Amino acid sequence: MTKTDLVVLAVDDDMINLKLLKSMLKKSGHVKEVIEAKNGSDAIGELKARNDIDLILLDIIMPIMGGIEMLKVVRADDNLRQLPIIVLTTDETKKSEALEFGANGFLMKPIRNEELLTKIATVIV
Numbered sequence: 001m002t003k004t005d006l007v008v009l010a011v012d013d014d015m016i017n018l019k020l021l022k023s024m025l026k027k028s029g030h031v032k033e034v035i036e037a038k039n040g041s042d043a044i045g046e047l048k049a050r051n052d053i054d055l056i057l058l059d060i061i062m063p064i065m066g067g068i069e070m071l072k073v074v075r076a077d078d079n080l081r082q083l084p085i086i087v088l089t090t091d092e093t094k095k096s097e098a099l100e101f102g103a104n105g106f107l108m109k110p111i112r113n114e115e116l117l118t119k120i121a122t123v124i125v
Contacts, residue, residue, distance in 0.1 A: 005032040006124065007052045011043040011070070012059040012088070017109070021057060021088075024113045030120075040065030044073055047080055055124060060089040060098065068094070068101055075102040084123040 008031055010021045018036045025031040035053065037043035039062045047053060056074070060067035067087060074080045086105040087098040095106050104123040107115060 004030050006030055006054045006120075007033045007035065007050075008055045008057060009035045009037060009043055009046055009053045010057045011037045011040065011062070011067070012057075013038050013062040014059070017059070017088075021111070021116075024111070024116055027113075028117055030117075039063055040067060040070030040073070043070060047074070047083075053083065055120065056083055056085040058085055058087050058103070060087055060091060060094045068097055071098065071101040071103060086119055086123060 008025055010018055012018050012021070022034040022036070025034050035046055037046055041064045043056070044065070058067045058070060067089070071085060074083060074085065084104045085102065086107060087094070087103045088107050088109055088111055090109045092108060098106055105119045107119055
C-alpha cells in the first residue's frame with residue numbers, strides 16, 4: 001500500500017463482519033483507525049462529522065440505507081465523491097450496479113485477508 005496510517009470506515013450491519021474487518025485491517029500495519037457503521041445512514045453521519053476518512057468498505061445489503069443508496073449519496077456530494085469505496089457483499093449480482101454507481105472495487109464475502117489488502121492497495125494512492 002502506498003499510504004500508511006489509513007482511517008477506514010467499515011459499513012456493515014453484521015457486527016461479526018465488522019469485527020473481522022477491523023482485525024484484518026489492524027494487523028496489516030497500514031491502518032491507524034477503523035470507524036464502524038451499521039448502515040449507510042450512520043456512515044453518512046460519520047463522513048459528515050469527520051474529514052480524515054481515507055477509504056470506505058461498504059456492504060450492500062443493509063437496513064435503513066443500503067450500500068447502493070449510500071454510494072449514490074457519496075458520489076453526489078462534492079466533498080465526498082473522491083473517497084475510494086470497496087464494496088463487500090455475498091450477492092455477486094450487485095457487482096455491475098455497484099460499479100455503475102461509483103464503487104472503486106468489489107470483493108465477495110467471505111473476505112480473505114490477502115485479497116482485501118491487495119484490493120485496498122489498488123484504490124489507495
